[in-house]
Amino acid sequence: MQRIRLRYTKRGRLRFTSHRDFQRAFERALRRAEVPMAYSAGFTPHPKVSYANAAPTGTGSEAEYLEIALTERRDPEALLRLLDGSLPDGLDVVDAVEAHTSGFADRLTASRWELRLDGVEPQEARKAAEVFLAAESVEVSRQTKKGVRTFDTRAAVASLEAAPAGSDRLGEGPCAILRLVVRHLTPAVRPDDVLSGLRATADLAPPVPAAVTRLAQGPLDEETGTVTDPLAPDRDATPAATVPDGTA
Numbered sequence: 001m002q003r004i005r006l007r008y009t010k011r012g013r014l015r016f017t018s019h020r021d022f023q024r025a026f027e028r029a030l031r032r033a034e035v036p037m038a039y040s041a042g043f044t045p046h047p048k049v050s051y052a053n054a055a056p057t058g059t060g061s062e063a064e065y066l067e068i069a070l071t072e073r074r075d076p077e078a079l080l081r082l083l084d085g086s087l088p089d090g091l092d093v094v095d096a097v098e099a100h101t102s103g104f105a106d107r108l109t110a111s112r113w114e115l116r117l118d119g120v121e122p123q124e125a126r127k128a129a130e131v132f133l134a135a136e137s138v139e140v141s142r143q144t145k146k147g148v149r150t151f152d153t154r155a156a157v158a159s160l161e162a163a164p165a166g167s168d169r170l171g172e173g174p175c176a177i178l179r180l181v182v183r184h185l186t187p188a189v190r191p192d193d194v195l196s197g198l199r200a201t202a203d204l205a206p207p208v209p210a211a212v213t214r215l216a217q218g219p220l221d222e223e224t225g226t227v228t229d230p231l232a233p234d235r236d237a238t239p240a241a242t243v244p245d246g247t248a
Contacts, residue, residue, distance in 0.1 A: 001038070002070045003099035004079060005231060007063060014090030015060040015213075019051070022091065026066070029086035035079065038069040052105045053217065056190055060213040065108070065230065067099060100237035107230040108184060110158060110220035113191050115178040119207040125176035126162035128202035133160055138197035149187055153197040156182050156189035159225045179215075181225060 010017065017025070030037055030047060039045040048069035055061040076096035084093040117125055132138060138154040158181040182189055191212045198204040218230035 002073045003067055004070065004074070004076055005065065005067045005097050005099050005104060005234060006080070006083070006093055007065055007095035007231065008087075009090075009092045009094055010055065010059075010061045010064060011090045011092065012060075014088065016058055017091070018057045019054040022054070023049075023051070025087060025091060026083075029083050030068075032086040033079075033082040035068070035082070036070050036072040036074070038071050050105075053108050053184065055214050056192075058212070059191065060211070061217075062094075062213065062215055063111070063217040064214075065104075065217065067104060095231060097231045097234045099234055101233045104230065104234075107219050107233075108217055110181055110183050110218070110227050111214050112179065112181050112216040112227045114213045114215055115180070115191060115195070116211040116213075117176045117178065117206045118211075119173060120176040120204070121174045122162055122164040122176040125178055125204065128198050128204035129160045129162050129178065131202040132157070132194075132198055135201055138201055140193050140196040140200065142193060142196075144187065151185075151187055151189065151193075153189050153193050156185050157194060158183055158220060158222075160194075181220065181227060183220060 010022070026049070027047060030049075037047040037049075039047060050067040052065045052067070054064060076098055080093050080096040087093065132154065135154055137152045139150050139152055141148055141150045160178065160180040163177045163179065164175075180191070180194060182191070182194065191210070195204075195206075195210060216227040219228050220226075221228055
């Protein structure tokens with residue numbers, strides 16, 4: 001009957017929830033909000049929810065996406081309010097649109113990340129970023145389900161810049177901010193892989209783990225280097241008009 005695409009966040013302590021934890025919390029929210037979900041067929045029916053490119057456990061995010069299928073039509077804004085009120089603080093539904101286009105997952109071609117590096121001087125981070133960008137390739141190795149794999153992190157990074165921490169930071173001492181745009185390649189290059197590359201090329205080794213947040217996720221504009229809104233095509237699309245005989 002209807003498909004709704006949602007953007008949600010993982011903030012604060014909820015960044016440590018795994019994808020499986022979020023799935024359970026979201027399905028409870030669907031029941032609590034009495035959303036008329038469509039269900040799969042078979043002996044163990046489950047709600048038709050499609051998750052897209054979830055952030056790794058331990059990272060915050062302002063741009064996680066999923067799609068739900070409904071058996072009855074609902075206003076996306078009203079549904080947003082119901083679901084957001086049924087989820088714990090930190091898991092917040094912040095955008096909802098009706099799906100009018102196909103290939104949504106294919107639009108998620110890049111992510112914009114922010115890395116907060118406590119104990120690192122902004123100038124040190126800036127120099128490390130310059131060294132990384134100047135390299136033709138930066139290979140790192142990581143254990144995967146298929147064993148140890150080596151891949152080029154430099155090819156995945158579309159942009160990388162350093163900036164001083166804002167006035168909202170807690171604690172004392174130096175703190176640098178790295179903002180980077182990473183293309184979604186195969187195998188996937190994660191922010192911690194880029195940190196490994198910075199350590200290998202520029203000896204950048206933060207004394208404490210970086211606080212990682214995904215700021216945006218969507219199509220990459222190669223000319224400007226910006227990550228654009230993947231829900232925009234659905235917001236802009238108008239359902240085809242129907243003529244009296246029932247054809248479009």
